[in-house]
Amino acid sequence: xxxxxxxxxxxxxxxxxxxxxxxxxxxxxxxxxxxxxxxxxxxxxxxxxxxxxxxxxxxxxxxxxxxxxxxxxxxxxxxxxxxxxxxxxxxxxxxxxxxxxxxxxxxxxxxxxxxxxxxxxxxxxxxxxxxxxxxxxxxxxxxxxxxxxxxxxxxxxxxxxxxxxxxxxxxxxxxxxxxxxxxxxxxxxxxxxxxxxxxxxxxxxxxxxxxxxxxxxxxxxxxxxxxxxxxxxxxxxxxxxxxxxxxxxxxxxxxxxxxxxxxxxxxxxxxxxxxxxxxxxxxxxxxxxxxxxxxxxxxxxxxxxxxxx
Amino acid sequence: xxxxxxxxxxxxxxxxxxxxxxxxxxxxxxxxxxxxxxxxxxxxxxxxxxxxxxxxxxxxxxxxxxxxxxxxxxxxxxxxxxxxxxxxxxxxxxxxxxxxxxxxxxxxxxxxxxxxxxxxxxxxxxxxxxxxxxxxxxxxxxxxxxxxxxxxxxxxxxxxxxxxxxxxxxxxxxxxxxxxxxxxxxxxxxxxxxxxxxxxxxxxxxxxxxxxxxxxxxxxxxxxxxxxxxxxxxxxxxxxxxxxxxxxxxxxxxxxxxxxxxxxxxxxxxxxxxxxxxxxxxxxxxx
Numbered sequence: 001x002x003x004x005x006x007x008x009x010x011x012x013x014x015x016x017x018x019x020x021x022x023x024x025x026x027x028x029x030x031x032x033x034x035x036x037x038x039x040x041x042x043x044x045x046x047x048x049x050x051x052x053x054x055x056x057x058x059x060x061x062x063x064x065x066x067x068x069x070x071x072x073x074x075x076x077x078x079x080x081x082x083x084x085x086x087x088x089x090x091x092x093x094x095x096x097x098x099x100x101x102x103x104x105x106x107x108x109x110x111x112x113x114x115x116x117x118x119x120x121x122x123x124x125x126x127x128x129x130x131x132x133x134x135x136x137x138x139x140x141x142x143x144x145x146x147x148x149x150x151x152x153x154x155x156x157x158x159x160x161x162x163x164x165x166x167x168x169x170x171x172x173x174x175x176x177x178x179x180x181x182x183x184x185x186x187x188x189x190x191x192x193x194x195x196x197x198x199x200x201x202x203x204x205x206x207x208x209x210x211x212x213x214x215x216x217x218x219x220x221x222x223x224x225x226x227x228x229x230x231x232x233x234x235x236x237x238x239x240x241x242x243x244x245x246x247x248x249x250x251x252x253x254x255x256x257x258x259x260x261x262x263x264x265x266x267x268x269x270x271x272x273x274x275x276x277x278x279x280x281x282x283x284x285x286x287x288x289x290x291x292x293x294x295x296x297x298x299x300x301x302x303x304x305x306x307x308x309x
Numbered sequence: 310x311x312x313x314x315x316x317x318x319x320x321x322x323x324x325x326x327x328x329x330x331x332x333x334x335x336x337x338x339x340x341x342x343x344x345x346x347x348x349x350x351x352x353x354x355x356x357x358x359x360x361x362x363x364x365x366x367x368x369x370x371x372x373x374x375x376x377x378x379x380x381x382x383x384x385x386x387x388x389x390x391x392x393x394x395x396x397x398x399x400x401x402x403x404x405x406x407x408x409x410x411x412x413x414x415x416x417x418x419x420x421x422x423x424x425x426x427x428x429x430x431x432x433x434x435x436x437x438x439x440x441x442x443x444x445x446x447x448x449x450x451x452x453x454x455x456x457x458x459x460x461x462x463x464x465x466x467x468x469x470x471x472x473x474x475x476x477x478x479x480x481x482x483x484x485x486x487x488x489x490x491x492x493x494x495x496x497x498x499x500x501x502x503x504x505x506x507x508x509x510x511x512x513x514x515x516x517x518x519x520x521x522x523x524x525x526x527x528x529x530x531x532x533x534x535x536x537x538x539x540x541x542x543x544x545x546x547x548x549x550x551x552x553x554x555x556x557x558x559x560x561x562x563x564x565x566x567x568x569x570x571x572x573x574x575x576x577x578x579x580x581x582x583x584x585x586x587x588x589x590x591x592x593x594x595x596x
Contacts, residue, residue, distance in 0.1 A: 054403050056406065101586060108345060109541075111402060112347060116534065116538055116541060116582075119578060120575060124575060238534070239530070245403065282414070285415035285418065288408060288410055289408050293397075
């Protein structure tokens with residue numbers, strides 16, 4: 001089962017890699033955007049789908065990664081490796097601090113605390129003007145060089161770089177959820193008290209999942225800063241966190257492929273609908289409500305339900 | 310301005326902001342207490358209430374009618390949301406979150422469609438626009454009105470919850486909805502009533518706030534985190550918690566903005582994190 005899924009995912013990645021040069025510029029940037037956002041959605045799914053922790057502040061780690069790149073790459077001229085390591089490490093550290101506070105709580109309290117913690121990061125991005133330039137954001141983030149092998153400035157090289165990063169993130173998270181550690185997480189999702197009485201350190205498992213998920217989200221944020229060339233408080237606001245939740249819910253929680261699918265659908269929808277109408281928020285709102293009413297287990301959940309029945 | 314004046318004025322301003330937060334957050338806390346719903350559209354009630362109040366105030370030139378009209382209109386919206394949508398999602402936290410966000414986005418866009426993107430201010434009676442001086446310190450009359458309004462609402466809510474039959478039903482539903490249902494209390498009806506009351510309170514806060522903060526697109530998601538912090542600090546479903554939480558958050562926010570402007574959100578959220586580290590269910594929450 002795992003091998004079949006891995007082959008399928010690699011097949012999709014290979015098809016994308018082959019299609020890349022054939023795609024016109026705009027669709028190519030959209031696919032790139034979808035791949036980056038998919039990293040955020042997959043990292044959230046590890047918490048929401050596999051561990052049963054609905055984080056409502058996941059944009060915080062994504063935003064920390066993005067802001068670190070923006071700060072280091074613009075004024076200080078730090079290269080790709082430095083930015084990526086710093087972005088991921090700081091995102092992981094943020095998650096490590098926030099996790100200490102959030103993991104104590106369960107269910108709805110967890111949701112509200114992660115929401116409030118996410119707002120801390122947003123508040124700093126918005127108000128700490130001397131560092132983050134506040135509402136104006138930090139622009140002019142240059143696309144990096146790939147360790148002296150060539151520039152990632154063009155859309156196609158950057159697309160390939162993103163594709164490799166997304167496949168790596170998927171492989172890392174896929175191995176994680178299939179490992180004994182991942183099975184324990186699923187056990188915790190199903191029954192925390194049972195896992196505790198079986199002798200598992202429930203807190204530690206949740207905490208490690210939380211930090212790891214934050215680190216991967218931070219990696220996505222690093223790519224996001226390079227992709228947009230611009231970072232602003234919008235990237236860390238509540239709606240960004242909620243959108244990530246929507247992607248996971250739409251694809252089907254507990255399925256990494258579903259998160260990728262959900263991310264792709266929302267990215268394409270947002271970009272296409274906003275071309276045709278100014279009222280795209282109305283449509284996006286309707287999508288939220290529709291998903292919950294008509295596909296409560298997401299696309300993957302619906303597909304699996306059908307193949308079983 | 311001399312130093313003691315600074316502290317007196319800032320404390321007064323913080324208290325009046327806390328009063329506004331109480332109107333906003335008490336409804337969220339009540340709704341959560343009875344239905345365990347994390348309502349991310351609660352900030353939208355605040356904003357829509359302000360917009361409806363604005364229209365009523367401009368049409369009728371009456372601030373009282375604006376307060377009542379805003380509250381009534383948004384209570385109807387709350388009833389519709391609970392009855393037609395949220396009731397189906399009992400116990401599904403994630404579903405409730407996403408659905409209420411969907412509504413928040415729709416409300417945001419509709420408000421933009423109806424009222425446009427320009428900022429407005431709700432006209433208030435002349436008696437409230439002035440200021441008064443006590444011991445050489447100048448206070449705003451409108452801020453005093455906010456404190457009085459919130460105090461009146463807090464007392465009314467306490468009497469309603471503590472001294473009436475309806476209040477007893479609601480308290481029973483907060484304590485244990487299943488058990489309350491079991492002894493013959495109509496919990497769905499109590500839920501609907503609480504939802505209507507909670508959304509009306511938020512709308513009331515919106516109209517009252519529109520008199521001095523103004524009404525503009527984006528208010529909804531601007532006030533939402535404050536409502537959540539109040540409820541988290543005070544404890545979910547607790548009226549004393551909402552009161553203490555509002556005052557605390559109002560003061561923290563005000564002093565944070567006055568003393569450390571660049572870190573103002575940090576000075577608001579960091580104490581919250583500290584309280585949670587000691588009491589995960591908030592000051593007055595019961596787990």
